[in-house]
Amino acid sequence: MTRQAITLIGGGLVGALLARLLARRGFAVEVFEKRPDPRLAGFVGGRSINLALAERGLQALRTAGLADDVLQRAVMMRGRMVHPLQGDSSLQRYGVDDSEVIWSVSRGSLNMLLLDAAEAAGARFHFGHALADADLDARRITLSDESGTQRQHDAAVLIGADGAGSALRAAMDSYRPLGIRVEPLGHGYKELEIPPGSGAERFAIEPNALHIWPRGGYMCIALPNTEGSFTVTLFLPAHGPHPSFDTLADAAAANDFFLQDFPDLLPLIPCFADDYDGHSVGSLSTLYLDHWHIDGRALLVGDAAHAIVPFHGQGMNCGFEDTVTLADLLADTQRDTADTFAQFQRIRKPNADAIAAMALENYIEMRDSVADPRYLAKRELGAQLAARAPAHFMARYRMVTFTQLPYAYAYERGRAQDVLLDQLLRSASHAGDVPLDAAVSALQATLPPLPPLHHG
Template sequence: MSQHPITLIGGGLVGALLAQQLAQRGFAVDVFEKRPDPRHAGFAGGRSINLALAERGLHALRSTGLADDVLQRAVMMRGRMVHDRDGQHSLQRYGIDDSEVIWSVSRGALNTLLLDAAEAAGAKFHFDQALTTADFDRQRIRLADADGVERELSAGLLIGADGAGSALRAAMNAHTPLGERVEPLDHGYKELEIPPASDLPAAVLQAGGGRDGFALEPNALHIWPHGSYMCIALPNTERSFTVTLFLPNRGVAPSFPTLPDAAAAAAFFSEQFPGLLPLMPRFAEDFEHNPIGTLSTLYLERWHLDGRALLIGDAAHAIVPFHGQGMNCGFEDTVVLANLLAEARGDHAGAFAEFQRQRQPNADAIAHMALENYIEMRDSVADPHYLAKRELGALLAARIPSHYMARYRMVTFTHLPYAYALERGRAQDQLLEQLLRDTPDVATINIDTAAQRFVSTLAPLPELRHG
């Protein structure tokens, strides 16, 4: 059945996956992307935090037949490998076993795969085409190419998947205020790199604990938590690691303003991350070349203009990356929207309103949890009280799986709504705090009594959907 034509602004991860799903459902889809085609021009690095693919994103990829292809290009991460100041490290598993893992994927490789799949489904892509203005009353858009030459086109149903700096959002907001609020995080980030083990001296590798050609344990997300700042490292299929330094944007040391050049940064790393610096022979070049990335959370009161235009993914609800859910949330968006539009029977305003009704509370919830997870990653993972709660939670999960699941597992390994995970997590945490306040030593807690307290206080978890 022929469907209403759709004009998508943005051919990144969310835009390409949505284009494929809509094309598979019979929509005529044209995608306009301001960047050149990354399959020919290459993918620009230096500003992109590695992507962590979890169950929600995998579910969306399964629905289009792409999950297996993506996983072949990914590296499994079982948990957080937490490194202390003395060079010791320990693994904190994300899930109960290897059935609950996340995957490190390359943004560029994933985008290429999604573009190819969307084109194969019938979507048409137009690169080097930046949206300059949109006339929503006339359903017309103006685009500028790489030389600044503009043209005007008739637009179908407009959907903006053009990221946190969305040009379509700006055009919509100029037409009808969307209630936009941006909350910057007072921390920024800078990317660095650990090369494959073959590029490093043997003495460095002996201290690093790596294997299979990696300088560090490959199947983990590495964290060096330091309270108000941290480093993380995610594995790449090329056996390298992408290292990201997170620091305050202002204030007394340590902050980015107090590290004005690579020499100052190297001295800082030698003191604070002594085992990490020897693994990065290109440290000075990377530090000088790669820009400081900014981090913020976007909130909108309205995601759409009746049935004419809609925002999706980061264009509607950009979040900070500390729960690894930005892409997963955006991919989950695409499944919901594609299904709603396929069932809309021409009622696009109704489909857009229902999309916002379903997704906005969940987007707000994961935004909140991502901010909380930053504190957990840079500070709590090394805190004895946090570790005690984690230990007690693991015991309860084994004893009463129908009534206890760690919030991280709900978010990462199930399809339970983010909003539910947030509220259930709060209720569970309150009970854990009460139990540990009564008896701080987990070894002395009567698990049967603790389990009964959970069962009598909380409703059973909803039926869980994995895979």
């Protein structure tokens, strides 16, 4: 039985996975993507080259029958390898052991795998077709191809997975204001590359880690790629006094800055000048909407509804989680589409708002706190509490990254745990100065047990 026809705008990661999930459930799915087919034209960059895949995203891929295929193309990252300006680098594990890791995946290869999988399930893709207009009253859209030729398409149920710059969101907002709020971070980013080695050692630095060079108000990170390279991202204030992208206008100025602030990283980037001058500065913002849908006619998912900054590595994972929730709701034939879309927003918006807040907080943690003694003391005490009373304490990062507990729950529970850690360390400089039995008693008296953990 073929269910109703669904039109998707956007064939990126979220659009392609949603197309796969819906087509497998019997929906007639057509996807319009403004870019050319990356499997034919090559992947068009401009956005982050690799992404962090965690439990939520993996669970969505399991639901789609694709997790094993994706993991074969990914590199495991056990934790943050912190490179201070002075002193030795050190690994801060994300989880308790190798059962709790995240994975570095190539955006381009993942997108192509998802496109193949969606087509295999029966979804139809139309590449090189940009949304030019959406007549929501007539339930019809106008599409424009590369030559400017326009065509009409009936779209009774329209879903926008077309990213932070969503054309469907703009069309919906002009029809009925969505309450759009964009909060720029004020920081930008630029991507560089550590190439693979030529000998037996393909990786120039530890491959199974996300590398961070924290420097206070700015930082560099590096994620591994399967062929041995690392994608390096420099995060800096966009404007203002040194250092900012204003004051580092070209590779010559940036080279002097790296010699002083990232002296161990610069020699690993042999094409530094070409990378720096050849790559534009990307912008970082958080997107909030009051309304994600217009009754049962049009809905926004993923970055089109709730784009966040990348510092928790959860943007893709959050979008993938959207797809499973939405596919489950749409498959429920007891409710109409307007009710489905409203329920989707009720379930997902509090969680999207929570991960947006946590991603902003994590930027400060990554660039400042990872080298801060107070942060390290709280982290160590938290680890001790988690070991002694796992039913009552789990670090917020682990809740977000390695379970499927709702983001909103992880956010609130993390705040409550943080208050408790501050109280326990009020008169202590080190975790070892806190009597652990008393700390466990205080924890159990203060906070209820954690709910059952949804691991995949």
